[in-house]
Amino acid sequence: MRHDHLITSKQLSRGDIETVLDYAAELDADPSTVADRHAGTLLGLLFFEPSTRTKMSFETAMKRLGGDVVDMGSIESSSVKKGETLADTVRVIEGYTDALVLRHPKQGAATMASEFVDVPLVNAGDGAGHHPTQTMLDLYTIRENAGLDDLTIGIMGDLKYGRTVHSLAYALTNFDTRQHFISPESLQLPREVVYDLHQRQDGTGIREHDSLEEVLPSLDVLYVTRIQRERFPDENEYQKVAGEYQIDADTLEAASDELTVMHPLPRVDEIAPEIDETDYAAYFQQAHNGVPVRMALLDLLLSDDKRIGGDDDE
Numbered sequence: 355m356r357h358d359h360l361i362t363s364k365q366l367s368r369g370d371i372e373t374v375l376d377y378a379a380e381l382d383a384d385p386s387t388v389a390d391r392h393a394g395t396l397l398g399l400l401f402f403e404p405s406t407r408t409k410m411s412f413e414t415a416m417k418r419l420g421g422d423v424v425d426m427g428s429i430e431s432s433s434v435k436k437g438e439t440l441a442d443t444v445r446v447i448e449g450y451t452d453a454l455v456l457r458h459p460k461q462g463a464a465t466m467a468s469e470f471v472d473v474p475l476v477n478a479g480d481g482a483g484h485h486p487t488q489t490m491l492d493l494y495t496i497r498e499n500a501g502l503d504d505l506t507i508g509i510m511g512d513l514k515y516g517r518t519v520h521s522l523a524y525a526l527t528n529f530d531t532r533q534h535f536i537s538p539e540s541l542q543l544p545r546e547v548v549y550d551l552h553q554r555q556d557g558t559g560i561r562e563h564d565s566l567e568e569v570l571p572s573l574d575v576l577y578v579t580r581i582q583r584e585r586f587p588d589e590n591e592y593q594k595v596a597g598e599y600q601i602d603a604d605t606l607e608a609a610s611d612e613l614t615v616m617h618p619l620p621r622v623d624e625i626a627p628e629i630d631e632t633d634y635a636a637y638f639q640q641a642h643n644g645v646p647v648r649m650a651l652l653d654l655l656l657s658d659d660k661r662i663g664g665d666d667d668e
């Protein structure tokens with residue numbers, strides 16, 4: 355049975371991922387072929403957490419497909435403020451729209467919300483859980499710069515709370531990759547994610563480190579993340595790790611000339627601005643890739659003839 359909702363990258367097979375990336379590449383080269391494809395279609399945006407790139411690129415993508423968006427706006431100005439439940443909110447807005455995009459601070463919120471609606475629901479980030487559409491644009495960017503097979507990637511920073519990391523790590527197990535996870539001990543990947551990754555990929559492909567130094571020369575891609583301050587239960591704990599794992603031109607002296615540096619953005623101080631103008635930097639290109647990738651995903655989710663995604667196994 356096909357699945358209408360996109361909740362985690364665990365749903366996506368290698369074939370699904372390749373379908374989306376190939377289609378995104380076609381749309382990137384010539385978006386005019388789909389300019390009217392979804393005329394009259396409305397996408398509901400429900401963002402219960404701040405967002406710039408994700409929300410605006412979904413909006414751009416829907417408009418470039420000929421459709422439009424209906425935006426719940428901020429929590430402050432919506433009925434959420436009056437105590438409305440998430441289940442009620444999504445049931446109401448599904449009646450106005452053809453698909454929903456949900457971002458929420460609570461892990462599991464997208465899975466729960468999807469149980470109440472029939473229109474496709476896309477998880478645009480659920481707390482420290484998953485962010486599968488970010489993963490698709492990350493994979494697109496990796497494929498453009500380094501290729502997805504025989505890939506050695508370092509994923510660095512907040513691996514505990516970073517939802518983009520969780521989604522990317524699962525998706526990469528579909529490819530021949532070596533994943534090096536670099537973080538302070540307190541921000542390591544959740545143990546259940548490590549367990550799952552070992553189940554999905556031969557354990558030799560997964561390694562954890564507390565320093566970038568030992569792996570940097572071997573990397574094709576370095577994926578840097580922000581410490582997720584808003585998810586720390588205690589500000590003091592944040593202060594203990596803030597400012598660790600920054601990279602600048604000196605750090606990258608030990609890297610291969612071919613290294614690609616990525617970041618889902620926003621960055622705080624993880625990547626020095628001096629890297630921006632170097633050939634290493636792919637993070638702005640990565641953000642731009644959000645539009646063709648989300649166009650491809652939305653078209654696939656909204657069209658009856660082309661489908662992606664198996665059942666969500668969460």
Ligand code: NCD
Nearest residue numbers: 407408479518580618619620
């Ligand atoms: C990320 C997120 O929201 O998880 N941002 C994004 O969607 N590009 C990363 C972050 O906030 O650090």
